[in-house]
Amino acid sequence: MVSKLDLYKVFCIVGESGSFSKAAKALYMTQPAVSQAxxxxxxxxDTRLFNRTPKGVTLTNEGSLLFEYVHSAINLIxxxxxxxxxxxxxxxxxxxxGVGDTxxxxxxxxxxEAFHNKYPNIKFKIENGTTSxxxxxxxxxxxxxxICNFPIDDPALEQKACIEVQDIxxxxxKYKDTVPQPLSFHELAKQPLIFLEPRSISRRYAExxxxxxxxxxxxxFELGSHDLLLEFAKINLGIACVTREFSLEYLNKGLVHEVQLEDEIPKRHIGICFLKSVPLSTASMKFVEIIEHT
Structure with missing residues (x-):
């Protein structure tokens, strides 16, 4: 069954070429098939679109009017x-x-940077927020x-763990010299503690x-950013719960010091999540591949 769109495509080629035979050649059809279309x-x-002549065909007034619209429409397609x-x-x-600042x-x-170098014409739109x-x-x-803190309890989301991180x-x-180490959690709870705000996944995981x-x-203290945790700890406002991998600059420079615990908090992951019910765009798939294979 020939669709209306196919008929209009034939009409457009016949109108451009002024010949059923030339249109048939361009469309890889037989001339009778073009004529039939x-x-x-x-x-x-219920309108005559072409005048048939021994030298070919010409558009009627109605055909010319229709041709302008059809030609534009097919070009847009x-x-x-x-x-x-x-x-x-x-x-x-x-x-x-979507990603958090830290x-x-x-x-x-x-x-x-790696994705932009490979696909420079793809624009980024970054939305910031907590994991929830x-x-x-x-x-x-x-x-x-x-890109979120794991674990996430949501069956609608596909989750791919990327890196393992340690909460410390x-x-x-001041506290380096006065707090006995290693600390038990009971002893830790007696100290002035600095945590992220309660809605943070990493805060809830450690807590x-x-x-x-x-x-x-x-x-x-309950703060809105990881960097503030480090700054508050640095000026001796208390003991802060941070992610070791994101605190290396402060630790390596001696701006803060890790408190040794009797019992380490188990490691967790940071990873990519997306909807199970919606196929990823090509750009999204390539970005996920770069993260997984870099």
Missing amino acids: IMQLEGEL DVGEEKILEFKNLTTGELRI ISRYFLLPYL ELCTILKSGEVDIA FVCGE DYILSKGVKIAPE
Whole structure:
């Protein structure tokens, strides 16, 4: 069955070439098939579109009017198909990533650079937020992928662990010299503690583990960023729970010192998550591959 779009494509080529035979050659069809297609279209529109002459065909007034619209429409379809190919070939498009400030700074940046060097025409849109906020905008379609703290308890999300990280406690010079080490969680809970705000996944992970050991913590400071944890610890405001991998600059320079614990908090992961129900775009798939294989 010939579709209306196919009929219009034949009509357009006949109108451009002024000949059924030339149109048939361009369309890899037989001349009778081209003639039949035009007759079918004229029958459906109840309008004669071409004047038939021994030298070929010419558009009627009605045919000329229709040709302007059909020619424009088919050109737009062709442009649309070209744009789809550009997206598939990563010569244009946008990659929308949800990520927190700390993970962006200490983990994501090298991968953004590698992806941009390989696919310079793909634009980035970065949305910042906590892990729970990122999961929400991921499910609403505002971002394609999110780089989050794990674990995440959400069956709608596919999760790919990327790096293993360790939660530790750090302090400044004052507490380094006065706090006995190694500390038990009971002894730790008596210290002035500095944690991220309660909605943070990493905060809840550390807090839940300590609680599983029968110890409930009551932080004196609850902050909105990892860098602030380090700064507060550096000026001796208390003992901060931080991610070791994101604190190396402070640790290596001696700005803060790791507090040795009798019982380490188990390691956790940072990784990529995306919707199980929605196929990843080509750009998203390539970005995930870069992270997994770099």
